[in-house]
Amino acid sequence: MPTIRRRSPWCSALALAALAPAAGCLDHPLEQVHYHSEAEVIVEPPMDPRRKVDILFVIDDSGSMGEEQAALAANFSAFVEVLERLDVGADYRIGITTTDNGHPWCTGTSPEAGALQLRSCRAHLDDFVFSPGTANEVDRRDIACEQRCPAELAELGTLPTLTDGDPSARSRPWLERSDGTSNVPEGITTAQALACWGPQGIDGCGYESPLEAMHKALVRSGTDGEPGAGFVRDDALLQVVFITDEADCSLGPAGAEAFDPDGDQVLWPDPDAPVPPSAVCWNAGVSCETAADGSTHCEPADLDARGEPAAAGDEVLQPLSRYLEILDRIDQRKRELSGSGESQVLVSVIGGVPEGYDGHGLDYGPGDDADFLDDFGVGAGCRSGNGQAVPPVRLRALAEAFSPDGSNNLYSICNDDYSPALEAIAERLVDVLRPNCVDACVAGADAIIDGALPTCTITQEVDGVSHRVATCGHEDDGSWSLPDGEDLCVYAVTGDELHPTCQRNSRNVELRYLRAPGVSLGQVRTTCEVSDDPAVACR
Structure with a gap:
């Protein structure tokens, strides 16, 4: 008052x-x-x-994401241009982590587990080669990194800055811009920096865990001594953006059992398969029903290794409530401090929904690709010349829970041009920022x-x-x-x-x-x- x-x-x-x-x-x-x-x-x-906003990008770094990371690098400018318009002047931070949270079957990756990543893609080009030296090798060094990030930016880092909890100036693992000044070295724009810092590689774990990566990133931000400590500010909006072409596979207490080839393998489409497919993740975290009109509707479910509704502690995947609760706690704290009645947390997804998706009418049918169905447990949510993507049921539910006005906040990863999606996400932030x-x-x-x-x-x-x-x-x-x-x-x-x-x-x-x-x-x-x-x- x-x-x-x-x-x-x-x-x-x-x-x-x-x-x-x-x-x-x-x-x-x-x-x-x-x-x-x-x-x-x-x-x-x-x-x-209020002009402060903290944006966390959770980017899939698995083997199928080369073209998608290239599209993201090419279109980061559309996102920051909205935030940097003279009539917006957002005080923003952008942090990036990957979907790799480790997995019993991912012994060859170095899981980031929610740690913010800030290094030029030029400095880790080997990460843009999937399964090197094998018949399945995929090399995306050129399109995902080298075409957008010049060689002279291989050592690009941030200028030292302060945080509320750390009065010592030091390089932070995030991009920030306030009052027209950024922590990017002189002569380099924020869009150019993000084109180098954004691409994460394609050698990450194929059992993507975007929800748990987000959770750990937020916990790390509030933990003294972490490199990313202080990233999330109490007086800033929080925007989380997931970019992935698969379903969430954030392992819960019984996760290892469900993927054990010597276990019951109830969730495996083919018990004789040498490696558990990503379909196990879908079968453990989603429940579907077929309507009278033949369409299939799916919702998140917390199931145990036998495919039954799980008792607490027996879930194959972490319960969705874990992620709703951490965002809700952050939202409530921000509301109390700001005195605002509106949501202070927003979630958006660039994932496996059809191009032009308007927030309604998703059909989770088996599709017409038997191999894709065996691999992922469901038909493709969208297709493009670069491949197919899995419908993001758990991510969709989280995003819908943090869409304050019920507007659509899911965008297709199959679109070759991500600028409309990134512009829409940024414009939604502008709408929420406090007016004069x-x-x-x-x-x-x-x-x-x-x-x-x-x-x-x-x-x-x-x-x-x-x-x-x-x-x-x-x-x-x-x-x-x-x-x-x-x-x-x-x-x-x-x-x-x-x-x-x-x-x-x-x-x-x-x-x-x-x-x-x-x-x-x-x-x-x-x-x-x-x-x-x-x-x-x-x-």
């Missing part, structure tokens, strides 16, 4: 009455407000929107022309010098720009252009700022006339 500074008993009472309709639980905490006459409101500070709603019913909002609001004055003080903030330029194509010679500008919007948070809280003016990279905000103050008829102006 706003804080009222009483200067005139009569005008304070009037102001409180004007705010009464919006005195309930706000979706976002709005700015501190001071009334100093019957017709004006001072908003301090108007530039306190003026926390009062402003007079004259209908008089806004090209972003200028005559009833509000916005000033900035830097080094003791105060000046009025310029109105941004409104271009013919509808975009906004910094006027010549200005490093900060503002434009006002109202009506249908208002952020939904402003509309829900009966606020009629939103201020949007553009500022040049690296520019200090100083102290900014907004003074606006208050409407004498809020029931009409802010209905």
Whole structure:
């Protein structure tokens, strides 16, 4: 709730009455407000929107992911360009880990187990060769790394930075950018850096464990002494992005038993197979039913090594509740600290769903490829020239649980171009970031022309010098720009252009700022006339 500074008993009472309709639980905490006459409101500070977001990418590094990692490296720019737009100016961190959490059948890999990875793909090119020296060798060094990351960036690392829990400047295993300044060495853009840091190789464990990798990454972030300690900030949104072409296989307490060739092999499609296929993961974590129309619908299930509903401690895969609970704890803590009623955690998946998937109508049928069915336990969720992908049932359930407005947050890994998916994920973050709603019913909002609001004055003080903030330029194509010679500008919007948070809280003016990279905000103050008829102006 706003804080009222009483200067005139009569005008304070009037102001409180004007705010009464919006005195309930706000979706976002709005700015501190001071009334100093019957017709004006001072908003301090108007530039306190939440702009912090921590993004964890969990990237499949198994043998089939060469083309997908190449597509990701080629399109990281689409993601960061949204976050770095002048009208967004996100304070972001990007951390990357793999889906390799180890497995009894993966003795030749070095599981990252949720540890954040930050090294140039040029520095570990051998990881981009699957099954080297065999008939099954796959070499993706060129397309997944060398085409996007020049040789001179083989030793690319981050510049030293501080964290809230570590006052010593040191290189961190994540990319970060704040106030237009990043921890990427000078002369290299964040997109160029991600094209080198993003690709993880294709020699990781083929029993992918994206959910457990996420869990361990989040635990590591909160553990002193870990290289990734402090990655997740209390006052930042958390976005998790999974990129995988297979079903989750995060082993639980009874996991080893289910994969033991000397065991019952109930979950094996072929008990005589020399190696357990990934179908064991599907059969242990998914339950399906066929509807009257012939379509097949599947949901997560916690099964034991006999394929029965598992008692606690007997699950082949870690229960999905394990991952729901850690994200929910993080979400609740962030809500308490921010005072926000909206979700502070988002989850997205680029996985085995059809191209153009809109969030509805997945069919988990057996498909028409018998070999794929034997290998993975289900028909392909999507196909492309590069192969097929398994439907992500457990990942889908987690993503849907952390989609605040129910919007689609699953995208097809079979699409050759990941820029639409990455742009959509970034734009969803922008929608959730806290807007600059003026926390009062402003007079004259209908008089806004090209972003200028005559009833509000916005000033900035830097080094003791105060000046009025310029109105941004409104271009013919509808975009906004910094006027010549200005490093900060503002434009006002109202009506249908208002952020939904402003509309829900009966606020009629939103201020949007553009500022040049690296520019200090100083102290900014907004003074606006208050409407004498809020029931009409802010209905």
